[in-house]
Amino acid sequence: MTVDALPVPGPLLEARSIDRSYGRTQALREASLSVTAGEILAIMGPSGSGKSTLLHCLAGIFTPDAGEVWFDGRRLDTLSDARRSELRRTSLGFVFQFGQLVPELTVADNVALPLLLGKVRRKQAYQRADGWLKRLELDDLGERRTGELSGGQAQRVAIARALVARPKVIFADEPTGALDSLTGEKVMELLVGLAREEGTTVIVVTHDARVAACADREVMVRDGKVTDPYADEAVR
Amino acid sequence: MTVPLALMGLLDREPSYGYDLKRDYDTYFGRGKPLPFGQVYSTLGRLARDGKVTAGQSEPGDGPDRKRYTITPLGKQEVKVWLAEPVAAEPFLQTVLFTKVVLALMLGHDAERYLVTQRATHMRRMRELSEIKRGGALVDALLADHALFHLDADLRWIDLTTARLGALAETVRRA
Numbered sequence: 001m002t003v004d005a006l007p008v009p010g011p012l013l014e015a016r017s018i019d020r021s022y023g024r025t026q027a028l029r030e031a032s033l034s035v036t037a038g039e040i041l042a043i044m045g046p047s048g049s050g051k052s053t054l055l056h057c058l059a060g061i062f063t064p065d066a067g068e069v070w071f072d073g074r075r076l077d078t079l080s081d082a083r084r085s086e087l088r089r090t091s092l093g094f095v096f097q098f099g100q101l102v103p104e105l106t107v108a109d110n111v112a113l114p115l116l117l118g119k120v121r122r123k124q125a126y127q128r129a130d131g132w133l134k135r136l137e138l139d140d141l142g143e144r145r146t147g148e149l150s151g152g153q154a155q156r157v158a159i160a161r162a163l164v165a166r167p168k169v170i171f172a173d174e175p176t177g178a179l180d181s182l183t184g185e186k187v188m189e190l191l192v193g194l195a196r197e198e199g200t201t202v203i204v205v206t207h208d209a210r211v212a213a214c215a216d217r218e219v220m221v222r223d224g225k226v227t228d229p230y231a232d233e234a235v236r
Numbered sequence: 237m238t239v240p241l242a243l244m245g246l247l248d249r250e251p252s253y254g255y256d257l258k259r260d261y262d263t264y265f266g267r268g269k270p271l272p273f274g275q276v277y278s279t280l281g282r283l284a285r286d287g288k289v290t291a292g293q294s295e296p297g298d299g300p301d302r303k304r305y306t307i308t309p310l311g312k313q314e315v316k317v318w319l320a321e322p323v324a325a326e327p328f329l330q331t332v333l334f335t336k337v338v339l340a341l342m343l344g345h346d347a348e349r350y351l352v353t354q355r356a357t358h359m360r361r362m363r364e365l366s367e368i369k370r371g372g373a374l375v376d377a378l379l380a381d382h383a384l385f386h387l388d389a390d391l392r393w394i395d396l397t398t399a400r401l402g403a404l405a406e407t408v409r410r411a
Contacts, residue, residue: 046399189370209391210384213362220355222398229356 011070012037012201013058013169015226018067018077020053027053028064029224037168040192040202042212045221051205052173054221058203059092059171060084072168089118093162093200095155095172095191101146107157108133108142114165132160136190152183159191163198170195172204176211188214238335239271240279244315245339247289247307254280254302264408265335280305288314319345322354325361327386330393337397341405351398358387358394 011034020028027050035041035058045051056062057069060076069076072091076084088094093114101110108129115125133139136156146154155175162170172191176184192214195202204215212218220227239261246252246260254276262270283289288311292304307315319340323332333354340347365380365387372380397404 046395209359209362209388210366213359213366213384215363218359220352227352229352229359 011035012039012072013203014068014070015054015058015064016068016070018054018057018064018069020050020057020062020064027224028057030067031221031224031226032067033058033219033226033228035169035201035203037201038196038199039217040195040215041204042215042218043203043205043221044207044209044212044218047207049221050224051221053224054226055171055173055203055205059094059169060088089114090165091168093165093167093170095158095162095170095175097174097177098154101149101154101157101161103145103147105146106142107138107144107146107149110146110157111160111164114161118165128164129160132164135194136160151179152187155179155187156190159187159194163194163200166198167200169201169203172202174206175204176206176208184208184211238265238332239275240283241315241318242335242339243276243279244283244288244307244311245319245335245343247305248312248315248343251292251304251306253304257305264338265331267331283311287311315339315343316345319343320350320353322350322357325358325387325390327383327390329390333390333393337401337404338408341401341408347405348398348401351394351401355391355394358391362387 013035015031015033017030017032018028019026019030031050031054033043033054043051043054053062057064057077060069060071060079063077067077071087076087079087094100101107102113105113108126111132112122112125112129115128116122120128130139130142133142136159138153138156138160141149141153141157146157149157158175162172170191175191176187179187188211191202191204194200202215204211206212217230220229242261242265243257246257252260254273257280258271258273258276261276280289280291284291284305287308289305289307292306294303319336323329323336336350337347339345340350362384365384369377369380369384
């Protein structure tokens with residue numbers, strides 16, 4: 001192993017004092033957060049506290065008005081839109097509250113989509129998608145349209161789609177918010193279990209403490225500021 | 237367990253007589269379960285024996301003679317430490333959490349910091365319970381779920397109280 005191949009020490013993803021406003025409403029104020037590779041982090045906070053805005057800034061969907069976002073040793077917020085889009089496609093995965101699958105496509109098409117957009121050959125893309133559908137016990141649903149799925153099935157497809165390109169980070173915004181307790185628990189077990197197997201970092205935004213309890217640690221966002229209850233080692 | 241510390245907390249605000257202490261305790265923490273006079277005086281007696289409060293000379297009043305109690309530096313220190321330290325995360329803790337928050341506000345301690353610490357203690361226990369669920373049998377999972385739902389209820393109370401600390405502080409200090 002050469003020195004260049006050694007993993008870079010320090011956080012995989014970091015927000016440094018970021019601000020973000022919508023008109024006169026300041027959603028984030030000097031928000032700072034650091035996430036290490038393989039960590040599963042929950043971002044909690046009341047409605048409107050800025051937690052989803054923080055997630056969108058960390059994922060390069062929004063750029064902050066001030067401050068910096070670093071991902072894997074690179075500054076993310078100063079990249080062009082095209083470079084950030086490419087990075088999202090190759091290195092980041094997303095699971096949203098309502099799945100946000102493409103309803104006109106089949107389950108297999110949805111899971112293969114990130115690979116097809118990344119110019120992976122069609123045959124190879126569908127083979128990999130089928131592999132993930134098997135791991136998530138969805139292989140008998142591959143030809144179904146996503147509109148025919150239950151909420152829990154749709155979220156499992158969303159997890160398969162998020163993981164298919166082997167991203168370094170998965171961002172999940174209220175992934176169980178539309179599900180009943182038992183289905184939500186199963187979805188979180190799958191997401192966390194598979195992420196641990198793959199060594200994938202997960203950042204999950206949730207207002208549900210039982211979902212956050214599946215993570216390694218949690219931070220609170222209140223009035224746009226991040227509070228890390230474990231920053232003081234005496235508390236941890 | 238909470239009664240001696242609550243009484244010391246009330247004395248940390250100002251020296252007081254046994255009767256007034258009972259009245260204040262019942263107002264803030266009694267919640268339909270008033271503290272018997274006998275328990276007030278036996279608790280104050282033990283606290284005096286342990287050097288945490290001192291009893292003044294008997295003073296004649298309208299009724300029976302009464303003593304004025306004052307908290308000592310040892311008692312003050314015990315209250316300060318207790319108000320800052322989180323309670324072990326177990327279900328049915330609301331009364332203790334409530335007592336700590338009200339006393340902290342009354343005495344001008346950092347109630348928000350306490351709630352952040354308590355929240356972290358709850359979350360740590362919830363993570364342990366989630367781990368038990370992952371590896372355990374269904375019976376273990378159901379027991380863990382029972383504790384998780386109760387701790388979740390505490391957490392909702394902690395979050396709501398954190399959001400209302402300003403208003404609560406005004407109410408407590410005005411009373």
